[in-house]
Amino acid sequence: xxxxxxxxxxxxxxxxxxxxxxxxxxxxxxGAAIRRxxxxxxxxxxxxxxxxxxxxxxxxxxxxxxxxxxGAGFVAAPGFLSDAAWHLAWWLRRLEVPAERxxxxxxxxxxxxxxxxxxxxxxxxxxxWWRVPATTGRRHVTGPYVDYLxxxxxxxxxxxxxxxxxxxxxxxxxDVHVSRMxxxxxxxxxxxxxxxxxxxxAGRVIISNETRRAPGSxxxxxxxxxxxxxLLAEDAEDSxxxxxxxxxxxxxxxxxxxxxRCGDAPLGxxxxx
Amino acid sequence: xxxxxxxxxxxxxxxxxxxxGVGRGERVAQRLRDAILSGILRDGERLPSESETARRFxxxxxxxxxxxxxxxxxxxxxxxxGREGGSFVTFDRERAARLMDERLCGMSRGELRxxxxxxxxxxxxxxxxxxxxxxxEDLERLAxxxxxxxxESLGAARRAVGRFQLEVAALSQSPRLxxxxxxxxxxxxxxxxxxxxxxxxxxxxxxxxxxxxESLARGxxxxxxxxxxxxEAAADWLIEEKERLEAALGG
Numbered sequence: 001x002x003x004x005x006x007x008x009x010x011x012x013x014x015x016x017x018x019x020x021x022x023x024x025x026x027x028x029x030x031g032a033a034i035r036r037x038x039x040x041x042x043x044x045x046x047x048x049x050x051x052x053x054x055x056x057x058x059x060x061x062x063x064x065x066x067x068x069x070x071g072a073g074f075v076a077a078p079g080f081l082s083d084a085a086w087h088l089a090w091w092l093r094r095l096e097v098p099a100e101r102x103x104x105x106x107x108x109x110x111x112x113x114x115x116x117x118x119x120x121x122x123x124x125x126x127x128x129w130w131r132v133p134a135t136t137g138r139r140h141v142t143g144p145y146v147d148y149l150x151x152x153x154x155x156x157x158x159x160x161x162x163x164x165x166x167x168x169x170x171x172x173x174x175d176v177h178v179s180r181m182x183x184x185x186x187x188x189x190x191x192x193x194x195x196x197x198x199x200x201x202a203g204r205v206i207i208s209n210e211t212r213r214a215p216g217s218x219x220x221x222x223x224x225x226x227x228x229x230x231l232l233a234e235d236a237e238d239s240x241x242x243x244x245x246x247x248x249x250x251x252x253x254x255x256x257x258x259x260x261r262c263g264d265a266p267l268g269x270x271x272x273x
Numbered sequence: 274x275x276x277x278x279x280x281x282x283x284x285x286x287x288x289x290x291x292x293x294g295v296g297r298g299e300r301v302a303q304r305l306r307d308a309i310l311s312g313i314l315r316d317g318e319r320l321p322s323e324s325e326t327a328r329r330f331x332x333x334x335x336x337x338x339x340x341x342x343x344x345x346x347x348x349x350x351x352x353x354x355g356r357e358g359g360s361f362v363t364f365d366r367e368r369a370a371r372l373m374d375e376r377l378c379g380m381s382r383g384e385l386r387x388x389x390x391x392x393x394x395x396x397x398x399x400x401x402x403x404x405x406x407x408x409x410e411d412l413e414r415l416a417x418x419x420x421x422x423x424x425e426s427l428g429a430a431r432r433a434v435g436r437f438q439l440e441v442a443a444l445s446q447s448p449r450l451x452x453x454x455x456x457x458x459x460x461x462x463x464x465x466x467x468x469x470x471x472x473x474x475x476x477x478x479x480x481x482x483x484x485x486x487e488s489l490a491r492g493x494x495x496x497x498x499x500x501x502x503x504x505e506a507a508a509d510w511l512i513e514e515k516e517r518l519e520a521a522l523g524g
Binding site: 153215 | 402405406408439442443445446447448451452455
C-alpha cells in the first residue's frame with residue numbers, strides 16, 4: 001500500500017529538497033563572495049566595520065525579500081578581526097514589521113557580546129552551527145532547535161565555513177524558521193495521499209501533514225532512525241557535487257514506512273501510510 | 274451569579290486590562306534589581322545609558338531615569354560623570370543579602386507557594402516534553418553541564434541552575450516554554466534559588482538536578498515529578514528561611 005504512492009512521495013521529497021537547495025546555493029554564493037572580497041589583491045579586511053559592510057550588502061536584501069530565510073550573516077573566527085576578538089555580522093528579520101519599511105525597521109542586528117568575562121558571553125566556537133562546519137569544512141544544517149540566544153524561535157540554521165578546514169576565518173549562514181517552512185511546504189505535503197512527515201537527520205518532526213504530529217517530537221516508527229542514518233550519511237561521500245545528491249541510495253522501504261532523502265538537504269521525508 | 278457567567282466576565286475583564294499597567298518605572302527597576310541580585314548583571318558592569326535603557330525597555334526616557342534613580346537609592350548602581358561615565362552595577366554581597374531578606378519577608382507564604390506552583394507548572398511541563406523529545410545525545414550534553422564539582426558560590430550556583438533549567442526547557446523544543454522559563458529566571462530566579470547561598474542548598478540542588486537528569490531518560494512522568502520536586506524543595510527552604518528571619522527580627 002505504501003508503495004502505491006511512491007511517486008507522489010518522491011515528488012514531494014524533490015520539492016522539499018529544491019526549496020532547501022535554493023537556500024544552500026544562497027549561502028554557498030555568500031561564502032564565495034566573502035572569500036573573493038577577503039582575497040582580492042590590494043584589499044584588506046581587518047575591521048568589524050569593513051566586514052559588516054560586505055556581509056550586510058549580501059544578507060540584507062535577501063532578508064527583505066521574505067523568502068524562506070529569516071536570519072543571515074557571517075560569524076568571524078575569534079581573532080580574525082583586528083578590532084573585535086569575537087564578532088557576529090548577523091541580521092534577523094523582524095517578522096512583525098513589513099519589509100517595505102526598510103532595513104532599519106524590518107531587521108534587527110544581532111548584538112555581539114565580545115567580553116569573554118560577561119555572563120551573556122557564549123563561546124560560539126563550541127556551538128554546533130559553528131563547530132561542525134569549521135571542523136569538517138562542509139556545510140551543515142543545525143536543528144530544528146529553540147534559538148534562545150537570538151530569536152526565541154524554532155529554527156533551522158544552515159552554516160558553511162569560509163577559509164581553511166580546521167581553521168576557517170568564519171562561517172557564513174542563514175536561519176530558516178520552522179513556521180515559515182511549514183507555510184511554504186505544507187501545500188506540497190498535502191498533495192501526497194497518505195501520511196507524510198519531514199524529519200531532521202535526528203528523526204525529529206519538522207512538518208507533517210498528520211495533524212497530531214507536533215514539530216519537535218520524535219517520529220517513533222521502527223527502523224526510521226537507522227534508515228535516516230544510512231540515507232543522510234550518503235551526503236558525506238558526494239559532497240563535492242552540490243546538486244548531484246542522487247549518486248547513492250535515496251530511498252529505503254521499511255515494513256511500516258518509506259524513507260526518502262530530500263535532495264541535497266540532510267532531511268528525510270517519511271511516508272507512513 | 275451563575276458560574277459560567279462569572280467566568281466569562283473574568284475573562285472579559287482580562288481582555289481589557291491596561292497593557293502597560295501603572296508604575297512602569299518601578300517595573301524596569303525591579304527587572305534590573307533582580308538581574309543584579311541574581312548575578313545576571315555583574316558587579317562593575319556598565320549599564321546602558323538612560324536613553325538606551327528607555328529604548329530597550331520600550332519606555333520613556335523619564336521612566337528609565339526614574340528606574341535608575343531608584344536603583345541608585347538602593348546603592349545597586351552608581352553613576353559617574355564624564356567621558357568614561359555612566360551607570361555601573363555596584364554589588365555588595367551583604368547589602369544584596371539584606372535586600373533579598375527584605376524581599377523574602379515582604380512576601381506571604383501564600384504568594385511564595387503560588388509562585389512555586391506556577392514555576393513548577395512551567396518547568397514540569399518542559400521536563401515532561403523534554404523526556405519525550407530529547408535524544409540520547411541531547412541528554413549526554415546536558416549531563417556534561419553537571420559534570421564539575423559542586424559550585425562554591427551563590428553566583429556560580431545560580432548560573433549553573435539557570436543554565437540547567439534553560440537547557441531542559443530547550444529540549445522540550447517549545448519556544449514558549451523556553452521564553453517562560455527565561456522570564457521566570459529573570460523576574461524571580463534570585464528569590465526562588467536563594468537556598469543556593471548555603472552550601473547545603475547547593476548540594477541539595479545538585480542532587481535534585483542529578484535526579485532530573487536520570488528521570489529524563491526514564492520517561493515523561495518521572496521527569497515532571499523530578500523537576501517539580503526540585504522547585505518544591507527550594508520553596509520549602511524559602512518558607513523556612515522566612516520563618517527564621519522573622520523569628521530573629523521578632524526576638
